Amino acid sequence: MEKEQLKLALIQATLQWENPKANLLSFEEMLQQVSQEADLIILPEMFSTGFTMTPQNLSSAEGKYALTWMQKQAAQYNAMILGSLVWPLGEGQFANRLFAVTPSGEFQYYDKRHCFTLAGEDEVYQAGNQHLILEWRGFKICPLICYDLRFPVWSRNTFDYDLLVYVANWPAPRINAWDALLKARAIENMAYCAGVNRVGEDENNHQYPGHSSLFNPLGKSLVYQEEKSGVLEAVIHKKEVVENRSKLRFLEDRDRFEIH
Template identity: 50%
Template sequence: MKNELKVALIQSDLAWENPEQNRQNFSAKIASITKPVDLVILPEMFTSGFTMNPNEVAETMTGETISWMKKISEEKNAAITGSLIIKEKNNYFNRLIFVHPNGNIDTYDKRHTFTLAGEHKVFTAGKSNILVNYKGWKIKPLVCYDLRFPVWSRNVEDYDLVFYVANWPKVRTHAWDVLLQARAIENMSYCIGINRVGLDANNHEYSGHSAAYDVLGKRKDTIPEDKEAIDIVTLDKKHIETYRNKLGFLNDRDDFNLK
């Protein structure tokens, strides 16, 4: 178990519906990280941008991007995660992939498909909430629109970190900032959000605002707005334990079940 977890936050533009170009771009960015890290987080649909044309870019769990992620994870001796479009049995999923350095994979299918963009008409929504166990840290991975639904991220497992990978548009940046901070405070956990920057083929603009918050809702990162950037933040188990023991807020959470 590690008391500290070093996380690389990669805020990037994305090449529209071009998995090969995006893999090349992220290979270069990850190679530029010279300090040891435990986890690398990429945005939502990092191989394609937020496209509603899954047939153009969908892959399988044995496809090129999964192989690429495994290779990167092994080379960096770090977990790597982000979401991409996966096809299974004629269904398309916006699937978050969490690759461990030993090659093991955890997956989470986006639960809340973004109805405003018609994502629910194209992609099959996930049904299961997962918890990733990595180096003694309990991690909850979620995707973009999930951020608006706090019950889905409710900390019933005493997890240490919740993170969101996203293509969150600039026009609703204020909501992104406020909700990320709220998820950290209400769950007494670290909360990280990784969002893209740039303009996509549908003329949607993305302003980044990727961030890492501690259990008190204080910023841990130094990522600038509106441009590509990489930052490494150090998360500390002692910080979590100190404030959970001191304040005890999670002891008073409501007891109910999701259905």
């Protein structure tokens, strides 16, 4: 079913530390605020646990439990759901894995390419090396995770995507970079760009101020919210992407490269 517009629901939430069941229950309550017409629901990074560097504290079954929960919610709301989880790879190894789940229960995944060295994420989680380009109801979507936002080459629109998505646990001291880079990624890639961050304080006393937002292909802010939990909804239009790229052919002049 292809559509000319896609309705997004960005869910900005407080997360309870390493407590998947409590977090999933909280998201169930927040999902009740989502419009029935939503096509794409976006949750934060590590939405069931918070940004933990001690994944061994979690039951090995928690990742699969959260994925099953995503399948149930996607079916209930007839929408694709995006969000990343702590995912066990076996033999004590883990990935920060984003799942894209459809109402039919099918899913695809993306493993975070750039692990956050400042927090030691690179020592705990295995980095991915493949993009995921989703095709959903007539739109092409590129989902990425948090620290990936700082790397424009990895985010570059060589896939003709319409929407770039970042799910995150981005802390307050560097929130100005989050705001600036989301806008820049929209402009340079001539695509809508959505960023979904968490709010509140984690076990390590890091503060998260939200600033979840959506920018259009020219960098105009469409939705934005600070500090508090909530659901932000907006509609993106295929026509706006096509017309801007036809009129302003900046992507045709982009540098060509390969990532190794």
